[in-house]
Amino acid sequence: MEEGFDVGARLRQLRQERQLSQRELAKRAQVTNSTISLIEQNSVSPSVSSLKKILDALPVSITAFFAGEEPSHPRPFYKAEELTEIGDGVLSWRLVAARRPDRRMSVLHERYPPGADSGEDMLEHDGEEGGVVISGHIEITVNGEVAVLSAGDAYYFDSRLPHRFRNAGDTECMIVSANTPPSFSDGGEVLHHGQSGTEG
DNA sequence: CGAAGATAGGGTTGTCGAAA
DNA sequence: TTTCGACAACCCTATCTTCG
Numbered sequence: 001m002e003e004g005f006d007v008g009a010r011l012r013q014l015r016q017e018r019q020l021s022q023r024e025l026a027k028r029a030q031v032t033n034s035t036i037s038l039i040e041q042n043s044v045s046p047s048v049s050s051l052k053k054i055l056d057a058l059p060v061s062i063t064a065f066f067a068g069e070e071p072s073h074p075r076p077f078y079k080a081e082e083l084t085e086i087g088d089g090v091l092s093w094r095l096v097a098a099r100r101p102d103r104r105m106s107v108l109h110e111r112y113p114p115g116a117d118s119g120e121d122m123l124e125h126d127g128e129e130g131g132v133v134i135s136g137h138i139e140i141t142v143n144g145e146v147a148v149l150s151a152g153d154a155y156y157f158d159s160r161l162p163h164r165f166r167n168a169g170d171t172e173c174m175i176v177s178a179n180t181p182p183s184f185s186d187g188g189e190v191l192h193h194g195q196s197g198t199e200g
Numbered sequence: 201c202g203a204a205g206a207t208a209g210g211g212t213t214g215t216c217g218a219a220a
Numbered sequence: 221t222t223t224c225g226a227c228a229a230c231c232c233t234a235t236c237t238t239c240g
Contacts, residue, residue: 034205045229050231
């Protein structure tokens with residue numbers, strides 16, 4: 001059942017690229033705006049007939065929708081709302097040019113609300129990563145070393161070393177970062193952090 | 201006010217297991 | 221096999237909130 005594919009985010013991306021409101025798209029597709037809203041929030045998984053009506057109205061083929069090969073040629077610029085959210089609902093990681101073919105690096109706009117945590121289980125993956133703190137404070141652990149960085153501070157380390165990001169302060173922390181090779185592609189690899197049921 | 205997105209409540213449909 | 225009730229899922233209408 002295509003576990004990794006985010007139907008809602010994909011639909012929202014395609015709709016916004018075409019500058020259509022939920023209501024406008026709904027009208028063209030002969031469904032209601034609430035249907036579009038619920039699908040984009042992944043509150044329902046649409047029936048095949050509904051999805052087909054919606055994709056016909058965009059228009060986008062079913063295969064193109066799931067293949068994710070959308071832009072005919074990669075664009076150099078992205079509006080803020082076009083970044084692809086790959087966070088977990090608490091912390092926000094917004095990926096630039098998620099669908100760009102042959103992308104060699106990941107550029108992320110990261111936002112950590114107070115208490116947000118990449119997980120007690122350390123992250124480890126191939127590559128290198130670095131970033132600059134834009135605002136707030138972030139506690140970063142790399143291979144046992146802990147530091148709290150503030151606006152203007154930066155980090156750079158080998159991603160194979162176990163690492164963790166945590167906002168222990170009481171204000172949101174914003175970071176702009178890059179890593180290579182790209183660990184994140186939407187619909188494929190995702191971050192899996194320990195996240196021992198921290199709901200609520 | 202209108203436009204946009206989210207949401208509450210209900211109607212319809214399909215599936216499953218038990219009984220005839 | 222068909223029928224019945226329980227249940228879950230999808231999607232509708234109507235309504236709500238937010239923003240300008």
